[in-house]
Amino acid sequence: MNTEDFIIDRLSCETVQRLETVQTLWSDYGDIVRYKLTGTSCPATVIAKSISPPSVSSHPRGWNTLQSHNRKLRSYEVEANWYRDWASQCPHGAPVPECFGILDSKPADLSSRRETDNTMILLLCDLDAAGFMVRKNSLTIAQSKVCISWLAHFHAKFMQDAPSSEWPQGLWSVGTYWHLATRGDEFDAMADSRLKRAAEQIDRVLNSCRFKTLVHGDAKVANFCFSPDGDRVAAVDFQYVGGGCGMKDLVYFIGSCLTEEQCCQHFEELLDHYFLTLESALHELNSAIKFENIEFEWRPLFQVAWADFQRFILGWSPEHKKNNQFSRQITNLAIESLSIHQSPDI
Structure with a gap:
């Protein structure tokens, strides 16, 4: 047909x-x-x-x-x-x-x-007809917060406390398009480095977290459609939606729409905005899962999730602009947080 x-x-x-x-x-x-x-x-x-x-x-x-x-x-x-x-x-x-x-x-x-x-x-x-007709390639910090609020509400709705291995049925068991198990070609292409040697541990730490949600899996700025006033967004492209830590969506989104300087200056502010909105969204849903426990586990995983995406970039396109000094610094901090002591180069 x-x-x-x-x-x-x-x-x-x-x-x-x-x-x-x-x-x-x-x-x-x-x-x-x-x-x-x-x-x-x-x-x-x-x-x-x-x-x-x-x-x-x-x-x-x-x-x-x-x-x-x-x-x-x-x-x-x-x-x-x-x-x-x-x-x-x-x-x-x-x-x-x-x-x-x-x-x-x-x-x-x-x-x-x-x-x-x-x-x-x-x-x-048609999201244009539904009032989400504006597309953007880059965002201000205020505009970024609108998309981050979408992520927080999305994650709150599908939040799970130690879900079974069968969850989420029909979707990727581990969401995101750069998931290590699906990116063997890119991993093999990576030059030897601390990050490559730490990749499996980084992947294991992210996948073994207690609290999981559905992650969009490709939450870049191009996959958000804005209302004319910029106060609301809708998301598209759910090819890589699946289970995981919400920090993976957040780090990928921030890196997709902000310059290196903006990331350096504002990532902590955006991280705080995410958790404030997540707390509010969980309250609106009358969730039985305690927000404090989620934040305690997830906040330190921000750096680990960033390093996970940096691993993909170094295999897929090491000359990409996302392979910048800020990303390398965050990745180093992630490796150090996991007590991985190897050669100093990434």
Whole structure:
């Protein structure tokens, strides 16, 4: 079934018109398209995220391995599960797109797929029409706090005290796209360093924390959509949502939207804002989990989570601007906090 037929089938609209491609998916695995609809009981516009893996994969930085391909396919399955089973639970303080339907039509043999076929379609509400039409590439500290508040409300809603190994069902057992177990290619590419030798311990410390929540997994500024006044945001792109420590979302977000100087000057202020909002959000939810215990465990993991992402950067793209002096300093502090005493270089 093509996208237009699927939209008509799900929303009972009279006509469907392709308006624009919002963006193509990473490594040409599909696209995100806005459609205009007509009808008495359907929205005026919708967004279709269509996943259609290429017969020959490519990657802008050369990471087109089988492991990379399988990770991407799994990520789209996770995103479908997220919208099907989890997204409706999000609180008012952490809005996400409404999902109108999911078409999963993977053929047993991808080589038999026609070019016009989609492997999967996620039919979502148009956040522009819902009042979140502003996109940003960089943020002020005040704007950053709006997104951090979204993260805190999101984390509060899905907070768990020592969850079972089966949680969260259908999602990544360990969220974030840079999770060590899924990034063997990049890890192998790293030069020998204290950080590489500490990577497994860093990963183990983060994964063994008592308090876990759902982490967005790709909480960069590009995945937040702002209201015109900038007071509210909604988040998109849940391919890497899964269990974990909320500090992983926070460090990745801060690094995605602030300069090195801003990070250095304001990270403690932003960390404090996160925990203040998390405490308030847990109170609003009447959570039985004590905030003080979460903060006691998670606050020291901020540096550890930063080092975890720095490990990915040094394997994936060591020349990236995120490999800066501030990140190296935070990483050194994390290694020292774990009592790892090895050679002084990172």
